[in-house]
Amino acid sequence: QQQVKQSPQSLIVQKGGISIINCAYENTAFDYFPWYQQFPGKGPALLIAIRPDVSEKKEGRFTISFNKSAKQFSLHIMDSQPGDSATYFCAASLYSGYALNFGKGTSLLVTP
């Protein structure tokens, strides 16, 4: 059973635009929500993460918005660049040491 649902499956954005990826989860016990970035042939790399006690976290051009009541969270990439072209995964987990439950991934292409 898919515990984290992610959309869209693929996304094409022009350079300088905003990329938005959405995720929804079911288990209210989840308390850690990371986003991973994966380039072809590489392992997933942690991009940014949030705990449910805050509604937004920003790091550079990347922002997570979190809506606890709706059980949804999203990744916004501002001023998207061609170098951001990669697959993005949202995930959720229980506290430290537990497995990450991943969404199915979003393939982002930023065109010049």
Added chain:
Amino acid sequence: DTAVSQTPKYLVTQMGNDKSIKCEQNLGHDTMYWYKQDSKKFLKIMFSYNNKELIINETVPNRFSPKSPDKAHLNLHINSLELGDSAVYFCASSRTIAGNYNEQFFGPGTRLTVL
């Protein structure tokens, strides 16, 4: 360099063979994981070890057997390989501290192809 490393990077083998994938982390973490990424890029947990003890064992065929000789190593042995085992296998590690973020660091992956 501090990192999670895996060997081999690529593994091509025949059905029915037995193979192993090795993972090492030098981050001082106490928890290690194996994830499987299928052809559609879906990442799914297989196993998790904390201080050399198995703590997660998802619904994985018993042909897959993880072994953790120490906190820095987690190997994956696969018996009687099947076509459906073809995937990319990722090792990851994290530091388990109460109240800490579950920040997991991933290795570069091992692409297994079963012919």
